Amino acid sequence: MASVHEYKRFENSLVFKVKNLALILVKGIASFFKVIFQELTRRYTIVLVPHSEKKVYNLHVTVLSMACMALVLAGIVGAFFWYGASYSNTRGVLADKDGRLKNAQASLDQLRDETSRLLRTARGFEVALSSTLSALGVDTPANRASNPSLSGDLSSFFDIKETAEGTLQEVDDVRRLSEYLASAVEPVKEIGTLLDSQSALLTEIPSIWPIKGGIGHISMFFGQNENPFTGQYYIHKGIDMSTYRQGDAIVAAADGQVVTVDYDATGFGNYVIIKHKHGFYTRYGHMQQFRVTTGQRVQQGETIGYIGNTGLSTGPHLHYEVHIGSDVVDPFKYLNIRSSIAKNQR
Incomplete structure (x- = not known):
């Protein structure tokens, strides 16, 4: 029982001390804020004395009012600097956008000029x-x-x-x-x-020059000519083409099939006849040698032989004929087909 009474006394003593300590702490804090408040509300008089004989001005202020004025002044100065910096930044942005706008306008003007030029071309x-x-x-x-x-x-x-x-x-x-x-x-x-x-x-159709590379010239045209052997006029049924030498390649004037590869001692010498579409036939005479055989299919521009001086001939040349069915026609008209088409297209 004695120990319980001692514990109670100790507990009551501790509570009493804590209460006293808390009371002292509260009083100390209250005293501190009271002193602070007294200092802040302490009045000061600012006397403004003019150099003339005018009335003297007395300004009564407190520390609290001066602190508030200082805060307001600091806020005004800070706002001034902030707005100044913001204005400078905005001005730079606007200047940059103005430059971009001018560049865009220049590009637009150039685009309009190009559009007008395009329309004229169109x-x-x-x-x-x-x-x-x-x-x-x-x-x-x-x-x-x-x-x-x-x-x-x-x-x-x-x-x-x-x-x-x-x-x-x-x-x-x-x-x-x-x-x-x-x-x-x-x-x-x-x-x-x-x-x-x-x-x-x-x-x-036979529309290209039958000598490879387009070389040579026409030594005798189609139609009425003087026979170089008899001296009499006769109808020359083709055109003679000469390069002044033997061995130049002869090419097919059109796609077709070789129907004759033969030799005529008293006429064309070594000659080739090619059958083409649309009823065309072409004959190549006085050849030096052949490069094709009967029945062979050839393409336009393909080599079929070489210029020679075989048969009844006065010198190396190619005798070239164009037939439509059983009729002999002037080969020169067909040699000009491509150039005529090109002129018409221009």
């Missing part, structure tokens, strides 16, 4: 394409379109009026040009197909 392209298509009997893009407003015909936007600002609607122009070019693809393909078929036709 006008010439339309005229040339329409002329070519008309000559070949192919419909132009304008004729193909059922709705003129939706067609790609360049004439539909070469009449575009300028806006109030004096500028053309470049984007709309380029769009219409794109539509026109898209509509012109099919006619251009038809031209390609036509040229391919024409090229195939030219390989099927």
